[in-house]
């Protein structure tokens with residue numbers, strides 16, 4: 113037994129499944145997880161002294177690579193002054209100003225501690241502001257684990273075969289209506305059947321929790337038009353896409369306006385942070401200004417704000433990060449397609465900006481139904497083969513690969529070399 117396996121055995125005695133978040137248990141790929149000791153740049157290192165090119169990137173936030181000096185130094189500086197005050201700080205004003213400057217169509221920001229909390233609070237705001245109770249989400253999209261979003265959810269809720277969850281009261285889920293991603297008609301039908309009752313349509317502008325599925329041309333624009341017609345708010349859940357597709361996120365990348373935008377981990381630079389943002393008129397309905405209650409002891413934590421501010425400032429000062437990561441992801445996707453063609457492996461590679469994923473199916477993947485057609489057994493074998501060759505991928509089919517600014521041309525070459533061997537042998 114190696115050290116990671118020993119640690120996993122010990123972990124299983126005190127943590128359910130040995131982990132603090134399900135996908136980390138590697139169940140979908142039928143292996144013991146690697147225990148990580150440290151990470152630098154594009155690499156993570158495990159308890160057995162092995163190193164891997166990391167395409168999980170802490171599930172997105174490490175857009176500059178692990179342990180980036182600009183972020184680390186900001187944290188080290190902040191820690192000297194204390195860890196939490198439960199009172200306002202200047203950094204909160206600075207990061208909110210920067211977000212308002214960089215993200216289209218938002219005027220105010222409320223910081224929270226996770227993506228789950230950001231979405232949960234955004235939905236409460238939408239319901240409070242419209243006086244309506246119903247919500248529309250998309251099958252296979254994941255918006256965190258709040259009760260009303262654990263309905264036909266993606267990510268590890270999907271890999272575990274439990275698209276919904278025990279413990280969610282029928283009452284909490286009954287107002288969540290489910291439409292099909294990239295199918296405007298499915299949304300229109302729900303809006304018509306529930307006329308005047310839908311508070312919001314929430315969408316991942318690029319679905320990244322069913323594997324990666326980009327929006328079909330006109331889909332996001334169509335959602336905007338349908339929401340306007342029916343008086344529903346459009347929520348972009350940008351926990352994955354925010355500050356990643358572009359500085360202004362999916363609104364900038366696709367040129368479509370959302371009413372409320374949620375952010376997560378990426379604005380914390382690796383610290384636990386989330387936020388929801390909207391116009392002044394909407395945000396001033398939140399306590400203490402308005403009647404929509406939401407609060408948090410650790411919200412706007414000074415150390416987390418220091419990390420997030422350093423990361424966002426760096427991104428603003430280095431816009432070449434975006435051409436770099438998007439270009440790398442495109443070359444990776446093209447390289448994988450070329451290998452698939454050469455080896456006769458039925459693989460589809462979806463890539464939008466710096467997120468991508470392979471699907472083990474010969475057919476195009478544009479919907480959740482298409483995504484479910486992927487051979488997850490093949491994905492598991494692909495994952496294991498890549499891990500053995502020093503490439504750390506998402507340990508489940510229905511997740512994304514993330515590229516960071518730290519990934520180099522040599523990392524790309526090594527990744528494709530490994531993929532050539534693994535796909536050739538599948």
Ligand code: PMP
Nearest residue numbers: 226227228254255256351352376
């Ligand atoms: N929304 C989306 C689109 C996500 O991908 C995630 C998690 N990756 C969440 C919300 C929940 O974020 P968290 O895990 O920080 O609660």
